[in-house]
Amino acid sequence: MSSIQSQDNTLEYDIIIIGSGAGGGTLAKELSPLIKEKGIKIALLEWGGEFRAQDNIREEYPMAKKYFFDGGGVQNVQQDVTFAFAKGIGGSTTVYTGTSLTAPQQVFDRWNIEGIDLKEMAPRYEKYKKENNVHLKSADEINENNTLFRDGCKNLGIHVDQFPVNTKGCQGEGYCNLGCPNLAKQGTAAVQIPVAKNNGVHIFPFTKANKIVGKTVLATVSASQFGLEGSPLKPGDYKFKAKRFIVSCGSAVNTPALLMRSYGENFLPAIGKYFTCHPALILVGDHGRKVQNMDGHPKSFFCEEYMESDRFLLETCMYFPFVLAKNLNGYGEDMDSLMSSFPNLQMILSLCLDKAKEKNRIGIGSDGEPKIYYDLDDEIITTFVKSIRAATKVFFAAGAKRVHAPGMEKFFIMPDENEMIDQLISERHFKPGKISIAAAHLMGGARMGADPATSVTNEWGQVHGKEHLYVADASLFPQCSEVNPYLTIMALADRVADKIRSLI
Ligand SMILES: Cc1cc2nc3c(=O)[nH]c(=O)nc-3n(C[C@H](O)[C@H](O)[C@H](O)COP(=O)(O)OP(=O)(O)OC[C@H]3O[C@@H](n4cnc5c(N)ncnc54)[C@H](O)[C@@H]3O)c2cc1C
Known part of the structure:
Protein backbone atom coordinates (compact mmCIF):
# COMPACT_ATOMS: atom_id res chain seq x y z
CA MET A 1 0.00 0.00 0.00
CA VAL A 134 4.86 -22.40 20.33
CA HIS A 135 7.25 -25.14 21.40
CA LEU A 136 9.65 -26.21 24.13
CA LYS A 137 13.29 -25.36 23.57
CA SER A 138 15.70 -28.28 23.64
CA ALA A 139 18.01 -28.81 26.63
CA ASP A 140 21.05 -27.44 24.78
CA GLU A 141 19.24 -24.15 24.14
CA ILE A 142 18.68 -23.48 27.85
CA ASN A 143 21.32 -21.32 29.51
CA GLU A 144 22.82 -21.63 32.97
CA ASN A 145 20.82 -18.79 34.49
CA ASN A 146 17.78 -20.95 33.80
CA THR A 147 19.19 -24.32 34.82
CA LEU A 148 20.32 -22.83 38.15
CA PHE A 149 16.71 -21.91 38.90
CA ARG A 150 15.51 -25.37 37.94
CA ASP A 151 18.20 -27.04 40.05
CA GLY A 152 17.72 -24.72 43.03
CA CYS A 153 13.99 -25.47 43.07
CA LYS A 154 14.67 -29.19 42.65
CA ASN A 155 17.06 -29.15 45.61
CA LEU A 156 14.24 -27.65 47.68
CA GLY A 157 11.74 -30.23 46.42
CA ILE A 158 9.78 -27.60 44.49
CA HIS A 159 8.27 -28.41 41.12
CA VAL A 160 9.13 -26.25 38.09
CA ASP A 161 7.79 -26.30 34.55
CA GLN A 162 9.47 -25.35 31.33
CA PHE A 163 8.04 -22.37 29.47
CA PRO A 164 6.77 -23.06 25.96
CA VAL A 165 8.05 -20.19 23.79
CA ASN A 166 7.07 -18.93 20.34
CA THR A 167 10.36 -18.37 18.54
CA LYS A 168 11.40 -19.40 15.04
CA GLY A 169 15.04 -19.05 13.98
CA CYS A 170 16.10 -17.90 17.45
CA GLN A 171 19.85 -17.29 17.64
CA GLY A 172 19.80 -17.08 21.43
CA GLU A 173 21.09 -13.52 21.47
CA GLY A 174 18.94 -12.71 24.50
CA TYR A 175 17.59 -9.35 23.26
CA CYS A 176 13.92 -10.38 23.36
CA LYS A 273 -11.14 0.58 37.04
CA TYR A 274 -10.05 -2.87 38.26
CA PHE A 275 -6.64 -2.44 36.63
CA THR A 276 -4.16 -5.21 37.47
CA CYS A 277 -0.54 -5.59 36.35
CA HIS A 278 1.25 -8.55 38.00
CA PRO A 279 3.63 -6.17 39.80
CA ALA A 280 7.07 -7.72 39.71
CA LEU A 281 10.41 -7.68 41.46
CA ILE A 282 13.69 -8.58 39.83
CA LEU A 283 15.78 -10.56 42.30
CA VAL A 284 19.41 -11.54 41.94
CA GLY A 285 21.81 -14.03 43.47
CA ASP A 286 25.57 -13.68 42.98
CA HIS A 287 27.35 -16.98 42.32
CA GLY A 288 30.87 -15.55 42.68
CA ARG A 289 31.75 -17.06 39.31
CA LYS A 290 30.64 -16.43 35.76
CA VAL A 291 27.09 -17.61 35.03
CA GLN A 292 25.86 -17.79 31.46
CA ASN A 293 23.05 -15.25 31.75
CA MET A 294 23.11 -12.89 28.75
CA ASP A 295 23.30 -15.48 25.99
CA GLY A 296 20.35 -17.69 25.25
CA HIS A 297 16.61 -17.26 25.63
CA PRO A 298 16.07 -15.44 28.92
CA LYS A 299 13.06 -17.34 30.23
CA SER A 300 12.93 -21.11 30.38
CA PHE A 301 11.32 -22.10 33.69
CA PHE A 302 8.54 -21.06 36.02
CA CYS A 303 7.30 -22.26 39.37
CA GLU A 304 3.62 -22.34 40.32
CA GLU A 305 4.22 -23.78 43.80
CA TYR A 306 2.98 -20.59 45.54
CA MET A 307 0.29 -19.61 43.04
CA GLU A 308 -2.75 -20.74 45.03
CA SER A 309 -1.39 -20.45 48.57
CA ASP A 310 0.52 -17.17 48.41
CA ARG A 311 -0.49 -15.61 45.10
CA PHE A 312 2.88 -15.24 43.43
CA LEU A 313 4.75 -16.88 40.58
CA LEU A 314 8.50 -17.25 40.29
CA GLU A 315 9.99 -17.16 36.79
CA THR A 316 13.48 -17.06 35.41
CA CYS A 317 14.48 -13.77 33.80
CA MET A 318 17.42 -11.80 32.52
CA TYR A 319 17.51 -8.02 32.36
CA PHE A 320 20.12 -5.78 30.82
CA PRO A 321 22.42 -3.68 33.01
CA PHE A 322 20.48 -0.40 32.84
CA VAL A 323 17.09 -1.92 33.69
CA LEU A 324 18.67 -4.16 36.28
CA ALA A 325 20.43 -1.28 38.04
CA LYS A 326 17.15 0.64 38.07
CA ASN A 327 15.34 -2.32 39.56
CA LEU A 328 17.82 -3.23 42.23
CA ASN A 329 17.87 -1.23 45.37
CA GLY A 330 20.53 1.05 46.83
CA TYR A 331 23.55 3.15 46.03
CA GLY A 332 27.26 3.40 46.71
CA GLU A 333 29.72 0.62 47.37
CA ASP A 334 27.22 -2.22 47.75
CA MET A 335 25.46 -1.35 44.51
CA ASP A 336 28.79 -0.90 42.77
CA SER A 337 29.91 -4.31 43.95
CA LEU A 338 26.64 -5.91 42.84
CA MET A 339 26.59 -4.37 39.37
CA SER A 340 30.29 -5.21 38.91
CA SER A 341 29.23 -8.82 39.48
CA PHE A 342 26.74 -8.67 36.60
CA PRO A 343 28.34 -11.65 34.75
CA ASN A 344 27.95 -13.74 37.95
CA LEU A 345 24.29 -13.04 38.52
CA GLN A 346 21.39 -15.45 38.48
CA MET A 347 18.05 -13.66 38.15
CA ILE A 348 14.52 -14.53 39.24
CA LEU A 349 11.35 -12.56 38.58
CA SER A 350 8.65 -12.62 41.25
CA LEU A 351 5.20 -11.80 39.89
CA CYS A 352 2.47 -10.86 42.32
CA LEU A 353 -0.97 -12.12 41.22
CA ASP A 354 -2.74 -8.93 42.22
CA LYS A 355 -6.48 -8.73 42.87
CA ALA A 356 -8.68 -6.55 40.69
CA LYS A 357 -9.57 -3.60 42.92
CA GLU A 358 -11.72 -0.63 42.05
CA LYS A 359 -9.14 1.82 43.44
CA ASN A 360 -6.50 0.68 40.94
CA ARG A 361 -7.47 2.48 37.81
CA ILE A 362 -6.59 4.36 34.67
CA GLY A 363 -7.65 8.00 34.52
CA ILE A 364 -6.77 10.73 32.07
CA GLY A 365 -4.94 14.00 32.61
CA SER A 366 -5.97 17.39 31.23
CA ASP A 367 -4.08 16.48 28.03
CA GLY A 368 -6.23 13.33 27.64
CA GLU A 369 -3.26 11.02 28.16
CA PRO A 370 -3.52 8.12 30.60
CA LYS A 371 -2.63 8.34 34.27
CA ILE A 372 -2.19 5.13 36.23
CA TYR A 373 -3.38 5.02 39.83
CA TYR A 374 -1.97 1.89 41.44
CA ASP A 375 -1.65 1.32 45.15
CA LEU A 376 1.04 -0.99 46.53
CA ASP A 377 -1.11 -1.94 49.48
CA ASP A 378 -0.38 -4.27 52.42
CA GLU A 379 -1.72 -7.30 50.58
CA ILE A 380 0.79 -6.82 47.75
CA ILE A 381 3.63 -6.09 50.16
CA THR A 382 2.96 -9.30 52.10
CA THR A 383 2.97 -11.24 48.83
CA PHE A 384 6.26 -9.66 47.77
CA VAL A 385 7.91 -10.39 51.09
CA LYS A 386 6.93 -14.06 50.81
CA SER A 387 8.26 -14.15 47.26
CA ILE A 388 11.61 -12.57 48.19
CA ARG A 389 12.02 -15.17 50.94
CA ALA A 390 11.16 -17.99 48.54
CA ALA A 391 13.51 -16.72 45.80
CA THR A 392 16.35 -16.22 48.30
CA LYS A 393 16.04 -19.87 49.32
CA VAL A 394 16.13 -20.90 45.66
CA PHE A 395 19.28 -18.83 45.03
CA PHE A 396 21.09 -20.43 47.96
CA ALA A 397 19.86 -23.90 47.02
CA ALA A 398 21.37 -23.25 43.56
CA GLY A 399 24.74 -22.33 45.10
CA ALA A 400 24.65 -18.51 45.26
CA LYS A 401 27.33 -16.91 47.41
CA ARG A 402 25.26 -13.85 48.29
CA VAL A 403 21.74 -12.64 47.55
CA HIS A 404 20.53 -9.06 47.20
CA ALA A 405 17.24 -8.65 49.06
CA PRO A 406 15.95 -5.27 47.85
CA GLY A 407 15.10 -2.78 50.58
CA MET A 408 15.68 -5.28 53.38
CA GLU A 409 17.73 -5.08 56.55
CA LYS A 410 20.94 -6.05 54.81
CA PHE A 411 21.88 -5.28 51.22
CA PHE A 412 23.36 -8.77 50.87
CA ILE A 413 22.17 -11.91 52.63
CA MET A 414 24.88 -14.55 53.01
CA PRO A 415 24.48 -18.36 52.84
CA ASP A 416 25.08 -18.76 56.60
CA GLU A 417 22.07 -16.48 57.20
CA ASN A 418 19.74 -18.81 55.33
CA GLU A 419 18.04 -19.84 58.60
CA MET A 420 17.26 -16.20 59.42
CA ILE A 421 15.60 -15.33 56.14
CA ASP A 422 12.19 -14.71 57.72
CA GLN A 423 13.67 -12.13 60.13
CA LEU A 424 15.90 -10.47 57.56
CA ILE A 425 13.17 -10.19 54.95
CA SER A 426 9.96 -8.77 56.38
CA GLU A 427 7.09 -6.38 55.75
CA ARG A 428 8.57 -3.77 58.08
CA HIS A 429 11.46 -3.29 55.64
CA PHE A 430 9.31 -3.04 52.54
CA LYS A 431 8.70 0.64 51.92
CA PRO A 432 6.84 1.54 48.70
CA GLY A 433 8.95 4.00 46.72
CA LYS A 434 12.13 2.60 48.25
CA ILE A 435 11.90 -0.69 46.39
CA SER A 436 11.76 -0.70 42.64
CA ILE A 437 8.69 -2.50 41.30
CA ALA A 438 8.06 -2.96 37.58
CA ALA A 439 5.10 -4.35 35.67
CA ALA A 440 4.71 -5.58 32.09
CA HIS A 441 1.43 -7.55 32.23
CA LEU A 442 -1.07 -4.70 32.23
CA MET A 443 -4.69 -5.86 32.37
CA GLY A 444 -8.23 -4.62 33.00
C1 LIG B 1 8.99 -6.49 28.21
C2 LIG B 1 7.72 -7.31 28.12
C3 LIG B 1 7.82 -8.71 28.15
C4 LIG B 1 6.64 -9.48 28.07
N1 LIG B 1 6.74 -10.85 28.01
C5 LIG B 1 5.61 -11.58 27.87
C6 LIG B 1 5.70 -12.99 27.72
O1 LIG B 1 6.79 -13.56 27.65
N2 LIG B 1 4.53 -13.70 27.63
C7 LIG B 1 3.31 -13.11 27.68
O2 LIG B 1 2.29 -13.80 27.64
N3 LIG B 1 3.21 -11.75 27.79
C8 LIG B 1 4.32 -10.99 27.87
N4 LIG B 1 4.23 -9.63 27.95
C9 LIG B 1 2.88 -9.00 27.94
C10 LIG B 1 2.28 -8.93 26.54
O3 LIG B 1 3.24 -8.47 25.62
C11 LIG B 1 1.11 -7.95 26.59
O4 LIG B 1 0.22 -8.39 27.61
C12 LIG B 1 0.33 -7.90 25.28
O5 LIG B 1 1.15 -7.59 24.19
C13 LIG B 1 -0.76 -6.84 25.42
O6 LIG B 1 -1.56 -6.90 24.26
P1 LIG B 1 -2.53 -5.70 23.92
O7 LIG B 1 -3.16 -5.96 22.62
O8 LIG B 1 -3.38 -5.44 25.11
O9 LIG B 1 -1.57 -4.40 23.81
P2 LIG B 1 -0.22 -4.14 23.05
O10 LIG B 1 0.39 -5.42 22.57
O11 LIG B 1 0.61 -3.32 23.97
O12 LIG B 1 -0.62 -3.28 21.75
C14 LIG B 1 -1.27 -2.05 21.82
C15 LIG B 1 -0.90 -1.21 20.59
O13 LIG B 1 -1.83 -0.14 20.48
C16 LIG B 1 -1.14 1.03 20.07
N5 LIG B 1 -1.90 2.22 20.49
C17 LIG B 1 -2.08 2.68 21.74
N6 LIG B 1 -2.85 3.77 21.73
C18 LIG B 1 -3.16 4.00 20.44
C19 LIG B 1 -3.92 5.01 19.80
N7 LIG B 1 -4.55 5.97 20.49
N8 LIG B 1 -4.03 4.98 18.43
C20 LIG B 1 -3.40 4.01 17.71
N9 LIG B 1 -2.65 3.03 18.30
C21 LIG B 1 -2.55 3.03 19.65
C22 LIG B 1 0.20 0.92 20.77
O14 LIG B 1 1.17 1.72 20.10
C23 LIG B 1 0.47 -0.58 20.68
O15 LIG B 1 1.22 -0.88 19.53
C24 LIG B 1 5.37 -8.83 28.00
C25 LIG B 1 5.30 -7.44 27.97
C26 LIG B 1 6.46 -6.67 28.01
C27 LIG B 1 6.35 -5.17 27.95
Missing part, protein backbone atom coordinates in the same frame (compact mmCIF):
# COMPACT_ATOMS: atom_id res chain seq x y z
CA SER A 2 2.22 2.82 -1.22
CA SER A 3 -0.21 5.73 -1.07
CA ILE A 4 -3.86 6.23 -0.22
CA GLN A 5 -6.13 8.93 -1.58
CA SER A 6 -8.33 10.76 0.85
CA GLN A 7 -10.99 13.35 0.19
CA ASP A 8 -10.74 16.25 2.65
CA ASN A 9 -8.57 14.06 4.86
CA THR A 10 -11.53 11.71 5.34
CA LEU A 11 -11.38 7.97 4.71
CA GLU A 12 -14.24 5.48 4.85
CA TYR A 13 -14.11 1.87 6.00
CA ASP A 14 -16.49 -0.74 7.32
CA ILE A 15 -14.31 -1.75 10.25
CA ILE A 16 -11.51 0.13 11.95
CA ILE A 17 -9.18 -1.57 14.39
CA ILE A 18 -7.14 0.73 16.63
CA GLY A 19 -3.85 -0.72 17.87
CA SER A 20 -1.89 -3.65 16.45
CA GLY A 21 -0.64 -5.63 19.46
CA ALA A 22 -1.71 -9.03 20.76
CA GLY A 23 -5.38 -8.00 20.56
CA GLY A 24 -5.52 -5.72 17.50
CA GLY A 25 -3.11 -7.76 15.37
CA THR A 26 -5.22 -10.88 16.02
CA LEU A 27 -8.45 -9.09 15.11
CA ALA A 28 -6.92 -7.73 11.89
CA LYS A 29 -5.97 -11.21 10.74
CA GLU A 30 -9.19 -12.90 11.83
CA LEU A 31 -11.46 -10.36 10.16
CA SER A 32 -9.35 -9.93 7.00
CA PRO A 33 -10.99 -12.78 4.98
CA LEU A 34 -14.21 -10.71 5.09
CA ILE A 35 -12.60 -8.31 2.63
CA LYS A 36 -12.85 -10.91 -0.13
CA GLU A 37 -15.88 -12.79 1.19
CA LYS A 38 -18.13 -9.79 1.84
CA GLY A 39 -16.43 -6.97 -0.08
CA ILE A 40 -15.89 -4.87 3.03
CA LYS A 41 -13.02 -2.48 3.84
CA ILE A 42 -10.90 -2.77 6.98
CA ALA A 43 -8.22 -0.42 8.33
CA LEU A 44 -5.75 -0.84 11.17
CA LEU A 45 -4.47 2.33 12.85
CA GLU A 46 -1.26 2.11 14.85
CA TRP A 47 0.41 4.91 16.78
CA GLY A 48 3.96 3.58 16.20
CA GLY A 49 5.98 2.34 13.23
CA GLU A 50 7.08 -1.04 11.97
CA PHE A 51 10.47 -2.19 13.23
CA ARG A 52 12.76 -4.35 11.12
CA ALA A 53 15.51 -6.75 12.13
CA GLN A 54 18.22 -4.16 11.50
CA ASP A 55 16.53 -1.68 13.85
CA ASN A 56 17.69 -3.71 16.83
CA ILE A 57 21.23 -2.42 17.21
CA ARG A 58 21.87 -4.55 20.31
CA GLU A 59 22.19 -1.54 22.61
CA GLU A 60 19.90 -1.25 25.58
CA TYR A 61 19.24 2.47 25.96
CA PRO A 62 18.49 3.46 22.34
CA MET A 63 16.36 0.36 21.82
CA ALA A 64 14.33 0.98 24.97
CA LYS A 65 13.71 4.56 23.81
CA LYS A 66 12.50 3.38 20.40
CA TYR A 67 10.18 0.62 21.46
CA PHE A 68 8.67 1.55 24.81
CA PHE A 69 6.29 4.27 25.86
CA ASP A 70 8.51 6.73 27.80
CA GLY A 71 11.46 4.42 27.20
CA GLY A 72 9.87 1.89 29.58
CA GLY A 73 9.70 4.43 32.40
CA VAL A 74 5.96 5.13 32.63
CA GLN A 75 5.11 5.44 36.33
CA ASN A 76 1.97 5.34 38.41
CA VAL A 77 0.76 8.57 39.98
CA GLN A 78 2.18 7.33 43.30
CA GLN A 79 5.58 6.96 41.56
CA ASP A 80 6.44 3.59 43.06
CA VAL A 81 5.78 1.26 40.10
CA THR A 82 7.17 1.42 36.55
CA PHE A 83 5.10 0.08 33.64
CA ALA A 84 6.57 -1.33 30.44
CA PHE A 85 4.53 -1.44 27.25
CA ALA A 86 5.45 -0.84 23.66
CA LYS A 87 4.42 1.30 20.71
CA GLY A 88 4.69 0.02 17.14
CA ILE A 89 3.28 -2.46 14.66
CA GLY A 90 2.90 -5.58 16.83
CA GLY A 91 2.54 -3.56 20.04
CA SER A 92 4.13 -5.15 23.10
CA THR A 93 4.47 -8.47 21.24
CA THR A 94 7.58 -6.92 19.64
CA VAL A 95 9.29 -6.73 23.04
CA TYR A 96 7.73 -9.62 24.89
CA THR A 97 9.74 -12.69 25.74
CA GLY A 98 7.37 -14.99 23.89
CA THR A 99 6.59 -17.28 26.83
CA SER A 100 3.30 -18.86 25.90
CA LEU A 101 1.06 -20.02 28.73
CA THR A 102 -2.64 -20.81 28.78
CA ALA A 103 -4.66 -19.80 31.82
CA PRO A 104 -5.90 -22.72 33.93
CA GLN A 105 -9.60 -23.31 34.64
CA GLN A 106 -9.38 -21.75 38.12
CA VAL A 107 -8.60 -18.40 36.48
CA PHE A 108 -11.81 -18.60 34.44
CA ASP A 109 -13.69 -19.69 37.58
CA ARG A 110 -12.51 -16.52 39.28
CA TRP A 111 -13.34 -14.41 36.22
CA ASN A 112 -16.87 -15.82 36.28
CA ILE A 113 -17.83 -14.62 32.78
CA GLU A 114 -20.69 -16.42 31.13
CA GLY A 115 -19.53 -18.70 28.31
CA ILE A 116 -15.80 -18.31 28.99
CA ASP A 117 -14.08 -21.34 30.43
CA LEU A 118 -11.11 -23.48 29.55
CA LYS A 119 -13.19 -25.75 27.32
CA GLU A 120 -14.33 -22.78 25.23
CA MET A 121 -10.89 -21.17 25.15
CA ALA A 122 -8.87 -24.34 24.48
CA PRO A 123 -9.34 -24.51 20.67
CA ARG A 124 -8.53 -20.82 20.42
CA TYR A 125 -5.36 -21.28 22.47
CA GLU A 126 -4.40 -24.24 20.27
CA LYS A 127 -4.92 -22.20 17.10
CA TYR A 128 -2.47 -19.47 18.17
CA LYS A 129 0.01 -21.91 19.67
CA LYS A 130 0.21 -23.49 16.24
CA GLU A 131 0.24 -20.24 14.27
CA ASN A 132 2.92 -18.73 16.48
CA ASN A 133 5.13 -21.81 16.59
CA ASN A 177 12.83 -7.44 25.51
CA LEU A 178 14.46 -4.93 23.18
CA GLY A 179 12.89 -6.31 20.03
CA CYS A 180 14.77 -9.15 18.36
CA PRO A 181 17.72 -8.67 15.98
CA ASN A 182 16.59 -11.83 14.16
CA LEU A 183 12.81 -11.19 14.36
CA ALA A 184 12.57 -14.67 15.85
CA LYS A 185 9.63 -14.09 18.18
CA GLN A 186 6.39 -14.94 16.50
CA GLY A 187 4.35 -11.96 17.67
CA THR A 188 1.55 -10.33 15.72
CA ALA A 189 4.00 -8.25 13.60
CA ALA A 190 5.61 -11.49 12.41
CA VAL A 191 2.53 -13.70 12.00
CA GLN A 192 -0.93 -12.12 12.06
CA ILE A 193 -0.34 -8.68 10.56
CA PRO A 194 1.37 -9.91 7.36
CA VAL A 195 -1.68 -12.17 6.75
CA ALA A 196 -4.04 -9.23 7.35
CA LYS A 197 -2.00 -7.06 4.99
CA ASN A 198 -2.00 -9.75 2.32
CA ASN A 199 -5.75 -10.09 2.60
CA GLY A 200 -6.18 -6.37 2.00
CA VAL A 201 -6.33 -4.70 5.43
CA HIS A 202 -5.04 -1.13 5.10
CA ILE A 203 -2.35 -0.60 7.72
CA PHE A 204 -1.63 2.94 8.90
CA PRO A 205 1.51 3.26 11.03
CA PHE A 206 2.26 6.50 12.88
CA THR A 207 -1.48 7.08 13.15
CA LYS A 208 -2.81 7.89 16.59
CA ALA A 209 -6.53 7.70 17.31
CA ASN A 210 -7.37 10.73 19.42
CA LYS A 211 -11.08 10.36 19.85
CA ILE A 212 -14.12 8.49 18.57
CA VAL A 213 -17.00 10.80 17.74
CA GLY A 214 -20.15 9.06 16.52
CA LYS A 215 -19.00 6.79 13.70
CA THR A 216 -15.72 8.64 13.12
CA VAL A 217 -12.25 8.27 14.57
CA LEU A 218 -10.38 11.54 14.74
CA ALA A 219 -6.75 10.64 14.22
CA THR A 220 -3.39 12.30 13.75
CA VAL A 221 -0.83 10.97 11.30
CA SER A 222 2.68 11.94 12.32
CA ALA A 223 5.95 11.91 10.40
CA SER A 224 7.94 8.69 10.43
CA GLN A 225 10.49 8.25 13.23
CA PHE A 226 13.69 6.22 13.60
CA GLY A 227 14.04 5.86 9.81
CA LEU A 228 11.03 3.51 9.66
CA GLU A 229 8.54 3.38 6.80
CA GLY A 230 5.99 6.12 7.28
CA SER A 231 2.24 6.22 6.89
CA PRO A 232 0.78 6.11 3.35
CA LEU A 233 -0.91 9.37 4.40
CA LYS A 234 0.79 12.74 4.70
CA PRO A 235 1.19 13.95 8.29
CA GLY A 236 -1.91 15.77 9.51
CA ASP A 237 -5.33 15.31 11.07
CA TYR A 238 -7.71 12.79 9.53
CA LYS A 239 -11.22 11.47 9.93
CA PHE A 240 -11.65 7.69 9.61
CA LYS A 241 -15.31 6.82 9.24
CA ALA A 242 -16.59 3.28 9.79
CA LYS A 243 -19.59 1.19 10.83
CA ARG A 244 -17.71 -0.64 13.59
CA PHE A 245 -14.69 0.13 15.73
CA ILE A 246 -12.49 -2.19 17.69
CA VAL A 247 -10.33 -0.53 20.32
CA SER A 248 -7.14 -2.51 20.92
CA CYS A 249 -4.89 0.29 22.10
CA GLY A 250 -3.69 -2.12 24.54
CA SER A 251 -1.74 -2.97 27.48
CA ALA A 252 -4.80 -1.90 29.43
CA VAL A 253 -3.71 1.72 29.61
CA ASN A 254 -4.44 3.35 26.26
CA THR A 255 -7.77 1.64 25.63
CA PRO A 256 -9.55 3.11 28.67
CA ALA A 257 -7.86 6.44 27.92
CA LEU A 258 -9.23 6.54 24.35
CA LEU A 259 -12.69 5.53 25.58
CA MET A 260 -12.61 8.25 28.25
CA ARG A 261 -11.43 10.89 25.77
CA SER A 262 -14.30 9.87 23.51
CA TYR A 263 -17.20 9.41 25.92
CA GLY A 264 -16.18 11.13 29.15
CA GLU A 265 -14.23 9.97 32.18
CA ASN A 266 -17.30 8.48 33.86
CA PHE A 267 -19.32 7.26 30.91
CA LEU A 268 -19.57 3.88 32.60
CA PRO A 269 -18.92 3.48 36.35
CA ALA A 270 -16.24 0.80 35.78
CA ILE A 271 -14.29 2.53 33.01
CA GLY A 272 -10.58 2.49 33.79
CA GLY A 445 -9.66 -1.11 32.79
CA ALA A 446 -12.35 -2.07 30.26
CA ARG A 447 -13.31 -5.37 31.86
CA MET A 448 -15.91 -7.80 30.57
CA GLY A 449 -19.02 -8.61 32.56
CA ALA A 450 -22.78 -8.74 32.47
CA ASP A 451 -23.42 -5.76 34.73
CA PRO A 452 -22.74 -2.25 33.32
CA ALA A 453 -22.26 -1.08 36.91
CA THR A 454 -19.11 -3.15 37.33
CA SER A 455 -17.93 -3.79 33.76
CA VAL A 456 -17.34 -1.94 30.50
CA THR A 457 -18.07 -4.59 27.86
CA ASN A 458 -20.19 -7.68 27.62
CA GLU A 459 -18.66 -11.15 27.31
CA TRP A 460 -18.04 -10.54 23.58
CA GLY A 461 -16.08 -7.33 24.08
CA GLN A 462 -18.96 -5.11 23.00
CA VAL A 463 -19.03 -1.87 25.01
CA HIS A 464 -22.24 -1.61 27.06
CA GLY A 465 -24.72 0.66 25.32
CA LYS A 466 -22.61 1.08 22.16
CA GLU A 467 -23.47 -1.44 19.49
CA HIS A 468 -20.75 -0.36 17.05
CA LEU A 469 -17.92 -0.37 19.59
CA TYR A 470 -15.76 -3.31 20.74
CA VAL A 471 -12.68 -3.78 22.85
CA ALA A 472 -10.19 -6.53 22.08
CA ASP A 473 -7.05 -6.46 24.18
CA ALA A 474 -5.74 -6.98 27.71
CA SER A 475 -8.08 -4.37 29.11
CA LEU A 476 -10.96 -6.90 28.78
CA PHE A 477 -9.61 -9.04 31.63
CA PRO A 478 -12.03 -8.89 34.57
CA GLN A 479 -9.21 -9.95 36.89
CA CYS A 480 -5.57 -10.74 36.25
CA SER A 481 -4.68 -13.76 34.11
CA GLU A 482 -2.39 -15.23 36.82
CA VAL A 483 -0.04 -16.42 34.06
CA ASN A 484 1.76 -14.58 31.27
CA PRO A 485 -1.16 -13.10 29.34
CA TYR A 486 -0.58 -12.81 25.61
CA LEU A 487 -2.18 -16.13 24.51
CA THR A 488 -5.27 -15.32 26.58
CA ILE A 489 -5.48 -11.88 24.95
CA MET A 490 -5.31 -13.50 21.50
CA ALA A 491 -7.93 -16.09 22.44
CA LEU A 492 -10.30 -13.38 23.69
CA ALA A 493 -9.67 -11.33 20.52
CA ASP A 494 -10.58 -14.44 18.56
CA ARG A 495 -13.95 -14.49 20.37
CA VAL A 496 -14.53 -10.83 19.56
CA ALA A 497 -13.73 -11.60 15.90
CA ASP A 498 -16.28 -14.45 15.95
CA LYS A 499 -18.95 -12.11 17.25
CA ILE A 500 -18.24 -9.40 14.66
CA ARG A 501 -18.16 -11.96 11.83
CA SER A 502 -21.56 -13.23 12.90
CA LEU A 503 -22.98 -9.72 12.44
CA ILE A 504 -21.66 -9.13 8.91
